[in-house]
Amino acid sequence: MAEEQIRTTAAETHEGSGHHGDYITSEKGIKSWMFTLDHKRIGIMFGVTVALAFLAAGVFALLVRAELFMPGETFMSAQTYNQMFSLHGIIMVFGFIIPAIPSFLGNFLLPIQLGAKDVAFPRLNLTSYYFYLTGVVLIVTAMVVGSVDTGWTFYTPYSARTGPAVLFLTTAVFIAGFASIFTGLNFIVTIHKMRAPGLTWNRLPLFVWSIYATSIVQVLATPVLGITVLLLFLERLMGIGIFDPALGGDPILFQHFFWFYSHPAVYIMILPGFGIISELIATFSRQRIYGYTAIALSSVAIAMLGFLVWGHHMFVSGQSAISSIIFSLITYLIGIPSGIKIFNWIATMYQGSISFKTPMLYALSFLVLFTIGGVTGIMVGVLAVDVHLHDTYYVVGHFHYVMMGGTVIALLGGLHYWWPKITGRMYNELLGKIAAGLIFVGFNLTFFTQLVLGTRGMPRRYFDYLPEFTSLHQLSTVGSWILAAGLFLVLGYLMASMFRGERATANPWHAATLEWTHTGRRPSPHNFDRTPLVTRGPYDYYLAGEVFGNGTGDGSREAEPATPEQSRPH
Amino acid sequence: MDGSFWLPEGASTLAAEIDSLFYFVTWASAILFVGVVAAMAYLAMRYRRRDVALVPEPVEPNKFIEITWIVLPTILVLIVFNWGFKLFIDLSVAPPDSYEVQVRGSMWNWEFEYPNGTVTAGELHVPVDRPVRLVMSSVDVLHSFFVPAFRVKQDVLPDRYSSVWFQATRSDTFQVYCTEYCGDGHSAMLASLVTHPQGEFEEWLESAGVDEDMPLPELGAMLYEQRACNSCHSLDGTPGIGPTFEGLYGATETLADGSTVEADDNYLRESILEPGAAIVEGYQNVMPPAYGNLSERELSGLIGFIEEQ
Numbered sequence: 001m002a003e004e005q006i007r008t009t010a011a012e013t014h015e016g017s018g019h020h021g022d023y024i025t026s027e028k029g030i031k032s033w034m035f036t037l038d039h040k041r042i043g044i045m046f047g048v049t050v051a052l053a054f055l056a057a058g059v060f061a062l063l064v065r066a067e068l069f070m071p072g073e074t075f076m077s078a079q080t081y082n083q084m085f086s087l088h089g090i091i092m093v094f095g096f097i098i099p100a101i102p103s104f105l106g107n108f109l110l111p112i113q114l115g116a117k118d119v120a121f122p123r124l125n126l127t128s129y130y131f132y133l134t135g136v137v138l139i140v141t142a143m144v145v146g147s148v149d150t151g152w153t154f155y156t157p158y159s160a161r162t163g164p165a166v167l168f169l170t171t172a173v174f175i176a177g178f179a180s181i182f183t184g185l186n187f188i189v190t191i192h193k194m195r196a197p198g199l200t201w202n203r204l205p206l207f208v209w210s211i212y213a214t215s216i217v218q219v220l221a222t223p224v225l226g227i228t229v230l231l232l233f234l235e236r237l238m239g240i241g242i243f244d245p246a247l248g249g250d251p252i253l254f255q256h257f258f259w260f261y262s263h264p265a266v267y268i269m270i271l272p273g274f275g276i277i278s279e280l281i282a283t284f285s286r287q288r289i290y291g292y293t294a295i296a297l298s299s300v301a302i303a304m305l306g307f308l309v310w311g312h313h314m315f316v317s318g319q320s321a322i323s324s325i326i327f328s329l330i331t332y333l334i335g336i337p338s339g340i341k342i343f344n345w346i347a348t349m350y351q352g353s354i355s356f357k358t359p360m361l362y363a364l365s366f367l368v369l370f371t372i373g374g375v376t377g378i379m380v381g382v383l384a385v386d387v388h389l390h391d392t393y394y395v396v397g398h399f400h401y402v403m404m405g406g407t408v409i410a411l412l413g414g415l416h417y418w419w420p421k422i423t424g425r426m427y428n429e430l431l432g433k434i435a436a437g438l439i440f441v442g443f444n445l446t447f448f449t450q451l452v453l454g455t456r457g458m459p460r461r462y463f464d465y466l467p468e469f470t471s472l473h474q475l476s477t478v479g480s481w482i483l484a485a486g487l488f489l490v491l492g493y494l495m496a497s498m499f500r501g502e503r504a505t506a507n508p509w510h511a512a513t514l515e516w517t518h519t520g521r522r523p524s525p526h527n528f529d530r531t532p533l534v535t536r537g538p539y540d541y542y543l544a545g546e547v548f549g550n551g552t553g554d555g556s557r558e559a560e561p562a563t564p565e566q567s568r569p570h
Numbered sequence: 571m572d573g574s575f576w577l578p579e580g581a582s583t584l585a586a587e588i589d590s591l592f593y594f595v596t597w598a599s600a601i602l603f604v605g606v607v608a609a610m611a612y613l614a615m616r617y618r619r620r621d622v623a624l625v626p627e628p629v630e631p632n633k634f635i636e637i638t639w640i641v642l643p644t645i646l647v648l649i650v651f652n653w654g655f656k657l658f659i660d661l662s663v664a665p666p667d668s669y670e671v672q673v674r675g676s677m678w679n680w681e682f683e684y685p686n687g688t689v690t691a692g693e694l695h696v697p698v699d700r701p702v703r704l705v706m707s708s709v710d711v712l713h714s715f716f717v718p719a720f721r722v723k724q725d726v727l728p729d730r731y732s733s734v735w736f737q738a739t740r741s742d743t744f745q746v747y748c749t750e751y752c753g754d755g756h757s758a759m760l761a762s763l764v765t766h767p768q769g770e771f772e773e774w775l776e777s778a779g780v781d782e783d784m785p786l787p788e789l790g791a792m793l794y795e796q797r798a799c800n801s802c803h804s805l806d807g808t809p810g811i812g813p814t815f816e817g818l819y820g821a822t823e824t825l826a827d828g829s830t831v832e833a834d835d836n837y838l839r840e841s842i843l844e845p846g847a848a849i850v851e852g853y854q855n856v857m858p859p860a861y862g863n864l865s866e867r868e869l870s871g872l873i874g875f876i877e878e879q
Contacts, residue, residue, distance in 0.1 A: 158753060161710075246728070291636050316725050318724075321658070336644055346606065353617065353620075353621070356614075382595060391723070456718070457718030457719075461751040461757075463757045541625045
């Protein structure tokens with residue numbers, strides 16, 4: 001393809017240049033993976049595990065939607081249905097979406113984007129993976145053995161009644177939470193202390209800024225979840241009334257504790273997605289991100305404000321009206337930085353040179369879907385209207401638009417973007433585009449109908465429903481099949497590409513961040529032969545002579561621009 | 571169904587304004603969305619990659635534009651917040667002369683007690699054009715009382731009262747849902763809300779009262795339906811979530827702990843008031859301890875009814 005023929009002095013020669021090969025070939029055998037300290041291998045282990053979690057939880061979702069194709073019992077009992085939606089939610093939240101971007105792509109990319117050899121604490125990194133793996137295995141075991149049916153929010157006192165199973169489950173969540181805390185800590189220190197010379201805060205890739213903001217939230221919020229779990233234990237073991245009214249406790253207090261973590265958690269889920277979108281739009285528009293500072297600082301603003309809005313999940317819980325009013329006001333304010341990002345990303349395309357490769361299709365999908373997610377979030381933040389919409393399918397539609405239409409779409413875009421760097425292979429571009437289309441169409445059919453179901457009064461977590469809701473449920477279920485087809489197609493061609501994909505070059509997208517400009521086709525085990533010197537911003541394509549074959553490549557603007565003969569593809 | 575594409579037809583005094591706010595936000599969102607998509611589509615087409623080697627000149631951000639798209643959305647959301655907050659106050663504060671009905675939620679039915687002591691289950695009757703305030707609590711876990719047509723919802727908690735109010739604007743029957751997940755019967759925990767013109771409401775209330783001279787087994791039969799015993803206990807021998815009542819009275823039951831007991835008046839009384847005390851073999855301990863408020867007469871009525879099966 002013509003793109004690849006742009007003359008570049010990029011580090012083609014790094015491939016196999018050391019005596020070690022790249023990070024995949026340098027060491028072989030299962031023990032070299034199980035006990036690795038290489039952030040790239042740890043990232044891949046996370047990636048495989050989160051993919052399995054996504055597959056399992058996704059299948060549960062398909063079963064839930066299939067049961068809802070007809071009112072009444074279609075093929076499973078109410079009890080099974082309730083366990084199925086609970087399994088879907090818990091595995092998706094704790095097993096998939098919270099670790100997915102930070103622990104997979106974040107782990108793989110962060111040190112390289114910073115010009116570092118690895119994260120600050122590689123052993124802690126590996127420990128984090130094993131805590132995560134243990135937690136997830138125990139979560140699934142607890143849920144299956146204990147028939148947990150509480151929903152992922154396990155509100156008291158219903159969760160207290162389902163006996164010890166919920167305690168096993170929450171212990172598992174407690175363990176998995178440490179993975180989040182360790183990773184966040186590791187990343188904060190790495191970003192502060194291990195940036196390459198010349199890589200100032202204002203030259204950080206926006207993916208790094210987003211990981212930084214996410215890590216702050218992970219470190220500060222996750223302990224609250226741990227405390228909540230400990231309190232549940234204390235209540236059970238010692239009979240102290242904390243959350244259970246039968247013992248004199250307060251069920252609303254549980255909700256406060258739960259959402260104090262779980263609201264910031266949704267920012268853990270979306271902020272890294274924002275970071276990926278910045279990378280994709282910059283590279284595939286070949287233009288600087290419009291308003292870099294606004295995007296960077298809005299991530300930090302969202303991370304901090306995110307701690308102040310948890311009560312918007314509780315407007316009709318019985319919390320005081322004054323609390324509800326304050327939470328609603330701050331919720332609006334947090335919508336503003338997110339909106340700014342959308343406008344800035346679109347403006348980035350102005351006077352750019354836009355390519356519609358698969359990663360960019362996902363970025364464009366994100367802009368559409370996350371906008372819908374955002375405006376429906378504003379809607380449920382409106383106090384008087386949320387009274388009607390709370391606990392209906394409108395909320396289910398809203399959070400799937402932001403979590404799936406936002407984070408998962410961003411993850412898919414990032415996966416396709418960095419696939420050549422991780423695997424050294426290209427996937428089939430036509431199939432990539434087809435799958436992106438199926439996913440976009442299937443997603444909207446599945447979840448837009450749920451917004452309508454919700455406003456019409458259909459409650460959530462309902463095994464059965466009144467006949468008047470049947471056609472909307474059927475549309476949603478059919479949508480889920482189209483969505484699943486797209487996702488399985490992605491799985492298929494990505495797997496195939498590992499064996500039969502075209503060998504990638506070191507910088508197939510002509511991006512300008514360090515993971516593309518200073519590593520070979522696949523990174524070597526320590527990423528760089530020597531520490532890079534950074535002399536320009538991450539999206540200064542006009543200064544990136546080493547990528548485009550123009551100028552001296554040292555970032556100086558005074559260099560002669562390439563003549564047409566020099567720049568024309570060979 | 572009646573109503574618009576999005577919303578069921580409103581039937582309370584506040585529904586119209588809540589709907590206006592909903593449509594305002596929906597339309598503002600739609601306009602914003604169309605703007606976003608149009609801008610994306612235009613820019614993507616206008617600046618699509620034509621020359622693979624072209625590196626565009628960098629664009630300096632325009633501070634005025636950036637500030638505009640921070641300030642304008644902020645103003646918009648503050649307008650919406652203010653409107654929603656005022657309406658929320660209206661939704662939260664019941665008028666002082668409201669007609670009060672007590673609501674008890676339990677797994678999995680709703681029970682309503684009127685000022686004159688009448689109790690109905692599964693059906694709430696209220697007068698039209700008069701503010702009604704529901705004082706609610708749960709006997710077991712969290713529930714939530716939701717009437718889409720009135721745009722009202724409030725969680726129902728154990729050991730505490732919560733309240734919700736509305737004023738119905740027409741007479742009809744409306745759907746009530748439980749909307750806080752509460753177990754297997756959550757989606758079956760429905761009720762009807764029937765609104766009557768004022769005069770008719772008084773008549774209904776009188777006739778709904780329990781006849782003091784109703785024979786005990788007949789009272790029991792009424793309670794069997796009203797209190798939803800029928801959701802777990804059949805009358806025809808079929809085992810359900812709980813043992814059938816057919817042939818129960820006087821039979822010898824084997825309990826889960828292996829002991830046997832005769833199903834006499836005392837056994838039945840204990841089984842109603844303290845369901846967990848003696849579980850029949852083969853059944854789960856899931857009967858809610860929700861019947862402690864039955865009067866002595868009602869208890870005798872139920873026992874008499876079971877004896878007849």
